[in-house]
Amino acid sequence: MSGGEAMPRGRRALLFLPLGLAAGAGIGFWAMLRGLRDGSYNPTGVPSALIGKPAPGFTLTPVEGVELPPFPAEALRGLERPVLVNFWASWCVPCVIEHPQLMQLQREGVPVFGINYKDKPADAASFLRRHGNPFARLGADGTGRVGIDWGVYGVPETYLIDRGGIIRWRWAGPITPEVVAQDLHPLLRRHA
Numbered sequence: 001m002s003g004g005e006a007m008p009r010g011r012r013a014l015l016f017l018p019l020g021l022a023a024g025a026g027i028g029f030w031a032m033l034r035g036l037r038d039g040s041y042n043p044t045g046v047p048s049a050l051i052g053k054p055a056p057g058f059t060l061t062p063v064e065g066v067e068l069p070p071f072p073a074e075a076l077r078g079l080e081r082p083v084l085v086n087f088w089a090s091w092c093v094p095c096v097i098e099h100p101q102l103m104q105l106q107r108e109g110v111p112v113f114g115i116n117y118k119d120k121p122a123d124a125a126s127f128l129r130r131h132g133n134p135f136a137r138l139g140a141d142g143t144g145r146v147g148i149d150w151g152v153y154g155v156p157e158t159y160l161i162d163r164g165g166i167i168r169w170r171w172a173g174p175i176t177p178e179v180v181a182q183d184l185h186p187l188l189r190r191h192a
Contacts, residue, residue: 048151048170055085055161058146060139063116065125071113071139076165082191083111084184085159086135087147089119090127092155098174102134105180110188114138117147117155160184162191 050056057073076083086102088095106112114135116124121140128135141147150159153172160169169187171179 048167050151050159050167051170053167054165055159055167056146056149058141058149060115060141060146063124063138063140064121066121066128066133066138068133068135068138071115071137075113075137076161079161079163079165081111082163082168082188083113083136083161085113085115085161087115087117087141087150087152087155087157089117089155090123091119094174095127095156096131098156098158098176099131099134101175101177101180103132105184106134106136111136115146116140117152118142118144160187160191 055073055076059073060071062070076085084102084105102112112134114137116138118141124140144152150157156174158171158175159167162168168191169183171183175184
């Protein structure tokens with residue numbers, strides 16, 4: 001192109017591409033800040049396509065060395081009350097952080113069903129002996145296939161299943177006392 005020639009239309013449009021991307025990012029950032037201010041945006045929340053749907057079917061093996069009823073998929077049908085399904089592992093540091101809350105929920109009468117995720121059975125059994133066992137039912141997902149079907153990003157992850165077997169809530173990360181008080185107790189009352 002010499003000094004007097006006009007730039008082709010396609011190349012001119014490419015000059016505006018960064019400006020358009022910056023404008024889009026700015027609008028997204030503004031929406032996030034607005035959501036933080038009014039409480040509609042949760043920066044720690046991870047969306048789940050399973051909310052409002054029946055819990056997926058699954059097959060779990062027993063955790064060797066732990067004497068608990070098995071956890072078949074049928075255990076999530078015809079429930080008397082809502083239950084929590086908790087994906088956890090002995091190698092998971094945040095699982096240790098949330099464990100006292102699971103123990104407290106179990107003492108309050110909330111059924112907690114455990115899915116031991118990609119763990120060694122002996123390590124899982126040792127973890128429960130050391131920290132206590134909050135689980136009414138327990139199964140092992142040694143390959144991680146069940147976790148994939150449930151959309152698990154990592155452990156710990158906890159789901160609230162209502163009496164009809166529908167997933168009503170999901171929490172990615174450790175359940176803290178604040179999560180129990182602000183999120184879980186109100187949901188348990190609503191779906192009782």
